[in-house]
Amino acid sequence: MARNKHPEQTVQRILDTASRLFLERGYDKTTLQDIIDATHLSKGAIYHHFASKEAIIIAVVDRVGEAQSAMLAEVRDRKGLTGAEKLREMFRTSLRMSFQGKILHMLPFIIENPKFMTLQMQSILGEAAPDYVLPVLREGIADGSIQADHPEELSEVLLILANLWLHPIFRPSTPEQVRTRCAFFNQFTRQYGFELLDGDIIDAMAEFCRT
Amino acid sequence: MARNKHPEQTVQRILDTASRLFLERGYDKTTLQDIIDATHLSKGAIYHHFASKEAIIIAVVDRVGEAQSAMLAEVRDRKGLTGAEKLREMFRTSLRMSFQGKILHMLPFIIENPKFMTLQMQSILGEAAPDYVLPVLREGIADGSIQADHPEELSEVLLILANLWLHPIFRPSTPEQVRTRCAFFNQFTRQYGFELLDGDIIDAMAEFCRT
DNA sequence: CAGATACAGACCGGCGGTCTGTATTATTTT
DNA sequence: AAAATAATACAGACCGCCGGTCTGTATCTG
Numbered sequence: 369m370a371r372n373k374h375p376e377q378t379v380q381r382i383l384d385t386a387s388r389l390f391l392e393r394g395y396d397k398t399t400l401q402d403i404i405d406a407t408h409l410s411k412g413a414i415y416h417h418f419a420s421k422e423a424i425i426i427a428v429v430d431r432v433g434e435a436q437s438a439m440l441a442e443v444r445d446r447k448g449l450t451g452a453e454k455l456r457e458m459f460r461t462s463l464r465m466s467f468q469g470k471i472l473h474m475l476p477f478i479i480e481n482p483k484f485m486t487l488q489m490q491s492i493l494g495e496a497a498p499d500y501v502l503p504v505l506r507e508g509i510a511d512g513s514i515q516a517d518h519p520e521e522l523s524e525v526l527l528i529l530a531n532l533w534l535h536p537i538f539r540p541s542t543p544e545q546v547r548t549r550c551a552f553f554n555q556f557t558r559q560y561g562f563e564l565l566d567g568d569i570i571d572a573m574a575e576f577c578r579t
Numbered sequence: 580m581a582r583n584k585h586p587e588q589t590v591q592r593i594l595d596t597a598s599r600l601f602l603e604r605g606y607d608k609t610t611l612q613d614i615i616d617a618t619h620l621s622k623g624a625i626y627h628h629f630a631s632k633e634a635i636i637i638a639v640v641d642r643v644g645e646a647q648s649a650m651l652a653e654v655r656d657r658k659g660l661t662g663a664e665k666l667r668e669m670f671r672t673s674l675r676m677s678f679q680g681k682i683l684h685m686l687p688f689i690i691e692n693p694k695f696m697t698l699q700m701q702s703i704l705g706e707a708a709p710d711y712v713l714p715v716l717r718e719g720i721a722d723g724s725i726q727a728d729h730p731e732e733l734s735e736v737l738l739i740l741a742n743l744w745l746h747p748i749f750r751p752s753t754p755e756q757v758r759t760r761c762a763f764f765n766q767f768t769r770q771y772g773f774e775l776l777d778g779d780i781i782d783a784m785a786e787f788c789r790t
Numbered sequence: 791c792a793g794a795t796a797c798a799g800a801c802c803g804g805c806g807g808t809c810t811g812t813a814t815t816a817t818t819t820t
Numbered sequence: 821a822a823a824a825t826a827a828t829a830c831a832g833a834c835c836g837c838c839g840g841t842c843t844g845t846a847t848c849t850g
Contacts, residue, residue, distance in 0.1 A: 410798045521763035533739050552732035621831045
């Protein structure tokens with residue numbers, strides 16, 4: 369095959385395959401040969417579209433991040449919701465996305481493969497917190513649905529806890545552990561006047577642990 | 580040279596050199612050849628003492644962890660302190676250690692080199708929380724110096740926040756940011772009846788940022 | 791028909807890791 | 821106590837594989 373008319377499909381195939389393999393065996397243990405075999409492409413094809421192996425995973429992570437950011441931006445700019453409602457929607461949808469495997473299904477590899485846990489941290493503290501969660505927190509304070517003295521800190525803590533502590537992807541957990549953690553998290557946010565995790569999501573997280 | 584009478588010195592030399600190199604250029608970019616050159620040993624010598632390159636860094640991280648654990652165990656088993664006082668001493672000393680560079684001076688590389696951020700997380704959630712912080716929390720609940728319904732969760736959250744969010748090593752922060760984060764952290768713990776960060780430590784952390 | 795594009799695949803340097811060899815020390819045997 | 825044997829602490833040649841490069845080629849575009 370040569371001079372494919374739709375090279376963008378090739379790029380997507382590389383990205384899809386790579387993210388699957390990274391998820392299955394981790395970044396380091398996935399070799400270029402694995403990607404070549406799985407895509408039925410050649411080394412030349414892959415290096416035609418990507419400058420390096422690292423460029424592939426960065427593209428993968430970016431794709432995830434963009435989907436997340438788009439969702440967060442949409443909720444942030446939605447009309448007719450209180451700040452607390454928006455925040456709830458954000459956490460709800462974000463968790464949903466990671467469970468349904470639609471978009472964040474490779475999040476585990478970001479964690480398991482620590483190189484991108486750092487990227488994850490940066491994206492949480494450098495983008496998600498200040499650009500999406502913080503404005504919504506402020507909105508909630510303004511409309512009275514949230515009470516908080518230090519929204520900057522709160523936005524960071526919420527995201528850190530939700531993503532790095534609560535998320536069962538990090539470590540094997542029993543459904544019971546997940547439920548008590550969720551309860552603790554809700555108890556924490558309740559002092560600021562809102563609650564983020566409802567029964568649905570908690571069930572989904574608990575279910576996720578069983579697999 | 581052959582049949583050295585003090586092989587333990589060789590092991591320490593490898594560990595010292597490796598941790599320095601990992602700190603300087605990161606784990607991936609440090610090759611075995613670098614370690615060989617810097618230690619003036621041979622590949623055979625290194626592989627005689629360590630099974631793999633990864634085993635070297637695991638040993639390095641372990642050495643750090645053991646110093647921490649020893650301190651935590653000592654405080655945990657000390658007599659004549661309330662649970663809250665012990666907890667305060669634990670966080671105080673742990674932060675001290677990481678600043679004075681005596682023992683945790685290589686912590687930055689653990690973070691910068693993400694492979695070991697995961698190890699760090701595991702050590703926090705798998706060892707520090709259940710073995711040291713949790714018993715002390717329970718002690719505090721028993722002696723009335725701490726009020727908490729869910730000590731398991733609280734122990735994890737305290738450690739995650741202190742190590743991954745509060746610690747200025749993670750990201751460039753202004754002294755002001757550090758102070759407000761410390762205030763937020765203290766406000767968080769105050770609802771459980773104790774406070775962990777006093778002026779001394781906050782000053783030390785703020786000072787740390789300036790360097 | 792002259793690039794430019796989209797691959798294919800041989801090739802390469804260096805990396806982590808193995809394997810064999812050797813000098814020295816420790817232990818057992820006689 | 822001497823000799824034989826085993827175990828230790830290295831040394832360094834060697835290997836397979838991995839990420840990355842380079843050249844070649846078929847197809848498309850202008």
